[in-house]
Amino acid sequence: MIDGNGADGVSGGRLKAADNPVLQNIWDIVAMIPHGRVSTYGNVARAAGLARGARQAGYALRMTPPGMKLPWHRVLGAGGRIVFPMSSPQHREQARRLRAEGVAVKGGRVDSSAIVDLDEL
């Protein structure tokens, strides 16, 4: 395995997002967020190894293929606020899901008590 090409499972050159270890790592972090709790992009990114890769966390979630069960709605922006615009369907979707889990959403923001620290996981 000196050439790098034809490494574990990945052969053919370009690395697909679904096979990207970084995204997989982020997905794993998001997937381990407990029910009824929420986290932030920066927090998740840091847990994935990216100290300032909050955007990458969002990128990973955006790259999430349909069919994958991932609690993306438990990931919020800094301060526990939803990053989506108020009039956006995604905002409503996320807020709806959070409320379904017992998380209070007010003005596009959730109670800071609902935010869980990565240290607790």
Place this chain on the structure above:
DNA sequence: TGTATGACCCTGA
């Protein structure tokens, strides 16, 4: 190889 983009974050006015 370099430029452009983004489900972000922080600081200042």
Place this chain on the structure above:
DNA sequence: CTCAGGGCCATAC
């Protein structure tokens, strides 16, 4: 509290 600007890091073209 709201608005604007700059910074950071990885992916896409």
